[in-house]
Amino acid sequence: EVVAERPVKAPDAKPFGVAITHPDRVVFAGDGSTKGDLAAYYAQVAEPMLAWLGNRPVSLVRCPQGRGKHCFFQKHDAGNFGGKVGHVPIREKDGSTEDYLVVDDGEGLLTCVQMGTIEFHGWGAPASDVEHPDRLVFDLDPDEGLDFAAVRHAAIELRDLLGELGLASFPMVSGGKGVHVVVPLDGSRDWVAVKDFADRFSRAVAQAHPERYTANMRKSERKGRIFLDWLRNQRGATAVLPYSVRARERPSVAAPVTWDELAALEQAAPYTIADVAELLVRADGAVLRDWGRADQALPDL
Ligand code: ATP
Numbered sequence: 001e002v003v004a005e006r007p008v009k010a011p012d013a014k015p016f017g018v019a020i021t022h023p024d025r026v027v028f029a030g031d032g033s034t035k036g037d038l039a040a041y042y043a044q045v046a047e048p049m050l051a052w053l054g055n056r057p058v059s060l061v062r063c064p065q066g067r068g069k070h071c072f073f074q075k076h077d078a079g080n081f082g083g084k085v086g087h088v089p090i091r092e093k094d095g096s097t098e099d100y101l102v103v104d105d106g107e108g109l110l111t112c113v114q115m116g117t118i119e120f121h122g123w124g125a126p127a128s129d130v131e132h133p134d135r136l137v138f139d140l141d142p143d144e145g146l147d148f149a150a151v152r153h154a155a156i157e158l159r160d161l162l163g164e165l166g167l168a169s170f171p172m173v174s175g176g177k178g179v180h181v182v183v184p185l186d187g188s189r190d191w192v193a194v195k196d197f198a199d200r201f202s203r204a205v206a207q208a209h210p211e212r213y214t215a216n217m218r219k220s221e222r223k224g225r226i227f228l229d230w231l232r233n234q235r236g237a238t239a240v241l242p243y244s245v246r247a248r249e250r251p252s253v254a255a256p257v258t259w260d261e262l263a264a265l266e267q268a269a270p271y272t273i274a275d276v277a278e279l280l281v282r283a284d285g286a287v288l289r290d291w292g293r294a295d296q297a298l299p300d301l
């Protein structure tokens with residue numbers, strides 16, 4: 001008898017009370033993972049994921065027909081989640097107010113999945129105080145052709161430079177090609193101060209090592225370099241959240257790692273939804289207990 005190998009255990013019919021329709025629909029042609037597999041993954045990581053996802057304006061990458069088909073970025077609550085997903089009113093640049101999505105529980109998380117969500121992206125500020133960032137993210141974007149060793153090295157160099165400024169930082173593999181260096185903040189500064197710091201810091205690093213880095217988003221500036229994408233740190237920008245699946249070829253996962261682990265990592269995206277058991281053990285264990293936690297104010301630069 002041939003038993004099909006499934007990436008994760010068979011999903012509950014109704015994880016967190018949410019009926020998942022079309023559970024056998026293939027979402028990832030790369031490995032055959034289905035909507036049911038995705039729902040089972042998110043149901044299992046809900047607890048550790050909500051520590052990062054909860055109380056935060058979020059944007060969703062939704063691909064209702066699967067990841068190779070039409071996908072879209074959803075920032076606002078268009079009223080299509082049946083009241084199962086929370087929201088927070090946020091003032092827009094033009095002075096109007098829009099409701100942003102906030103996912104605070106397993107039911108909200110699985111409702112998003114039922115609606116075709118693959119990726120979860122978060123603001124750098126909590127929903128309870130959207131004008132005061134609690135997290136800075138340096139998104140390291142390597143030029144095509146640069147190997148992961150260069151990215152790894154860059155992340156560690158940023159850690160050391162941030163450390164010289166008294167800032168603790170933590171690495172997350174994005175599940176794509178790069179690494180995000182996450183700096184927790186105490187929320188004592190506003191977006192203007194945080195963006196200004198991210199801009200100055202990234203430009204200073206790029207000026208010191210122009211052969212390796214650019215702080216300019218133009219693709220032509222990236223040739224053989226790593227783009228230090230500091231633009232994640234402006235009001236309204238997002239970064240992919242820990243434990244989010246990525247809408248890539250394989251269902252890779254954005255995952256917190258330690259600095260020691262990163263130093264030994266051979267490839268950019270070591271985890272997929274098939275590794276959920278390992279991700280859960282890691283999230284519960286001692287290695288990642290302090291990941292992303294530091295009560296620190298942004299210094300002046
Ligand atoms: P990789 O490591 O492959 O670069 P990534 O998640 O860092 O993966 P980026 O393209 O560098 O991908 O984007 C960084 C972040 O910017 C994303 O995590 C996402 O939150 C945000 N972002 C990307 N594309 C868009 C978009 N079209 N609209 C709004 N925000 C986006």
Ligand code: MN
Binds near residue numbers: 140141178179229
């Ligand atoms: Mn990136």
Ligand code: MN
Binds near residue numbers: 139141229
């Ligand atoms: Mn980027």
